[in-house]
Amino acid sequence: MVATDNLQKTPEQAGLNLAAYLKERQKLCDTALEQSIPVVYPEKIYEAMRYSLLAGGKRIRPILCLATCEMMGGTIDMAMPTACALEMIHTMSLIHDDLPAMDNDDYRRGKLTNHKVYGEDIAILAGDGLLAFAFEFVALETPQNVPREQVLQVVVRLGRALGAAGLVGGQVVDLESEGKSDISLETLNFIHNHKTAALLEACVVCGGILAGASSEDIQRLTRYAQNIGLAFQIVDDILDITATQEQLGKTAGKDLTAKKVTYPSLWGIEESRSRATQLVEAACAELAPFAEKAVPLQAIAHFIINRNH
Numbered sequence: 001m002v003a004t005d006n007l008q009k010t011p012e013q014a015g016l017n018l019a020a021y022l023k024e025r026q027k028l029c030d031t032a033l034e035q036s037i038p039v040v041y042p043e044k045i046y047e048a049m050r051y052s053l054l055a056g057g058k059r060i061r062p063i064l065c066l067a068t069c070e071m072m073g074g075t076i077d078m079a080m081p082t083a084c085a086l087e088m089i090h091t092m093s094l095i096h097d098d099l100p101a102m103d104n105d106d107y108r109r110g111k112l113t114n115h116k117v118y119g120e121d122i123a124i125l126a127g128d129g130l131l132a133f134a135f136e137f138v139a140l141e142t143p144q145n146v147p148r149e150q151v152l153q154v155v156v157r158l159g160r161a162l163g164a165a166g167l168v169g170g171q172v173v174d175l176e177s178e179g180k181s182d183i184s185l186e187t188l189n190f191i192h193n194h195k196t197a198a199l200l201e202a203c204v205v206c207g208g209i210l211a212g213a214s215s216e217d218i219q220r221l222t223r224y225a226q227n228i229g230l231a232f233q234i235v236d237d238i239l240d241i242t243a244t245q246e247q248l249g250k251t252a253g254k255d256l257t258a259k260k261v262t263y264p265s266l267w268g269i270e271e272s273r274s275r276a277t278q279l280v281e282a283a284c285a286e287l288a289p290f291a292e293k294a295v296p297l298q299a300i301a302h303f304i305i306n307r308n309h
Contacts (some may be wrong), residue, residue, distance in 0.1 A: 015292075018299045022058070025066060028076065029059040032084050036137060048118045048126035049133075053091045055109045056249075058307075060300065061086045061203045067296040068207030068221060071287075078210050081141035082154055085134035086203050089162055092127040092134075093199070099123060102175070110249040134158070146210055154206045161202035170194025174260075183261035189230070196236070197229025204297075220286045227283035228301045234276040235305050237262040238269055243309060276305045 033053055039046040062083030069079035098105040098113040099120060106116055115123035135155060142151050160166055174191045177183045204225035208218055241264055245251055263272045280301045287294035 016295050016299055018303060021296060021299070022063065022303070025063045026059045028066075028080075029062045029083060029087065030054070032080050033087060036084050036088075037133065044118070044122060045125055045129055048114060048122050049129050051117060052095050052108070052114045052126065053088060053130065055111050057087075057109055059087065060304075061090050061200065064200065064203040064225075064297070064300060065207040067300065068204045069211045070207075071290055071293045071297060072208050072211035072213045072217065074207070074211030077143055078146050079207050082138050082158075082206050082210060083203075084141075085138045085158065086199070086206070088130040088134040088137070089158065090199060092130040093167055095123055095127040095130075097171070102171070105251050107245070107251055108249065110246075131162070142210070147212075150209050150212065153209045157202050157206050157209065161198040166194050166198035166202075170196070170198065177261065179259045181259070181261070185266060188261055188263070188266065192230060192233040193226065196233040197226055200229040200232060201225035220289070224283045224286040224297065224301075227279045227286070228304055231276040231279040231283070231301070232304050234263045234272050234279070235307065237264050238272055238276075239307075239309065241269065249309060273305075280305050 037046060037050055037053065039050065062080075065083040065086055066076050066079050070076065094108055095114045097103050098108055099115055105113055107113060113123075114126055118126065135158065138151065138154055138158070142154075162168065164172075170191050170193070173187065174195055177187060177191065201222060204221050205218060208221045213221065240262070263275070267275065283301045284294075284298045287297055
C-alpha cells in the first residue's frame, strides 16, 4: 500500500526537492565530463569534442542512469562512467543531427552548432571521436567492484540503442519521412521509439544492469523508460510549436518548416499533452514495487512533461 500511496504524492510531499536534486546531479555529471576528455595533440579535435560535450544541457540522460543505479541498490561511482558515456553518445547524435545533410541547424543549447564553429569536417570527426571514446570510457573507468559480465551487458545495450536497431534506424526513417503528409502513427512511433526513446531506455536499463537488477526488474525499467521516452518526444514536438528559440536554445518551428509529421500535427496540442501525461502515469506505475526509492525517477518523469525547453 505504501508504494501505491507514494505514486500519488508530489516529489516535495515525498521529501524530494527536485530542482535541488537535478542541480546537484547536473553538477556531479558536469565535473565528471569536464575531467573525462583532456586536451592533447591534435588539440583541435579534443577542443571540438569538448565544445559540444560541455556546452550545457540538463544532463537528464546521465542523471537517469545514476538515479536508476541508486534505486536498485548501486552507487553513483558505479554508474558515473556509463552516465558520462551516455552523454557523449547523446552529444554525438546532436552534433551529427545539426549537420546540413541532416536537420541543418545553426544553434544548439543557445550556442552555435559544432559545424558552425569548427567546420563540417571536424564536426563529423568530433562526433565520431565522442562515440568511440564512450565505449572505451565504460570499459576502462567502471570500478572493479562491478562484475565484468555486467559491464559487457552495458556495452551491448549502448551499441544496440545507438545503431541501426536504435537511434540510427530511427533517424533513417525520419529522414525518409520528411515532407510526406501520409506518415502513419505507426511510422511516427517507430521513428521516436528508436530515435529518442532507445537512448533514454539505455540510460535507465544500464543503471539497473550495473546494480545487478533482476531480469524482472529490468523489464519494469524498460517499460518505464519506453513510456517516458515517447512522452519526452511528444513534449519536444509541442515545444517546437509553442516555445521560442531563446527558450529552446535551438531554432524553433523547424518541424513545421520541414513539413514533418509530428504528434501535434496528428492529434493537436491538447490531445498530445494528454497522451504524454498518460504515458508518464503508466511509467510511474511501473516503479510501484520500489516504493520511496523510486521518487527521483517518478519526479524526473513528471519533469519531462512539465519542462518548457
